[in-house]
Amino acid sequence: NAGVTQTPKFRILKIGQSMTLQCTQDMNHNYMYWYRQDPGMGLKLIYYSVGAGITDKGEVPNGYNVSRSTTEDFPLRLELAAPSQTSVYFCASSWKPPGDTGELFFGEGSRLTVL
């Protein structure tokens, strides 16, 4: 059982480039999330989805876009990369939302550097 799989694990971008972080889960979870982790800041929610075709903004959505065409996949798109987007990105999924006993299952993270 693979759980939550993120690709790529590492990426270096130049300012202004675009890229997509891929996230796939094989647990048939309805809820999926993208977080970014910065040193000393904990994790901040970028976007989340409560099911295929439904997405919503989190705390720090600016500069990012998401889509959810299938239950399994929740890609995060970075348009016009900026140095402020240098971070470690985590995708997570859950069977139920956190407020309803929902445990989040995390991927191993994608480390992105924008130069």
Next chain:
Amino acid sequence: AQSVTQPDIHITVSEGASLELRCNYSYGATPYLFWYVQSPGQGLQLLLKYFSGDTLVQGIKGFEAEFKRSQSSFNLRKPSVHWSDAAEYFCAVGVGDYKLSFGAGTTVTVRA
């Protein structure tokens, strides 16, 4: 606004010694509370959670946490630390249905 504070950025503990990690939250209602652990190069894993009922909750890997409403705290404890417990620990508060608010994390170093 809701917030989660982990006062200790870094804790060093000897193997076999006890460990306590502090977590304080600011939230208007009774929160849902979680502790997650992140081993180096890995994603986060749930250690334990509190929703209601008994204020002392048991988790995986021998960890426990106590919810104290009067102190707005949810401290994590382990009686005897193993070298494999070296990791970063995050306290989180459930904010509404879909969002978790995470603390900044506490890094635990275990010395032999």
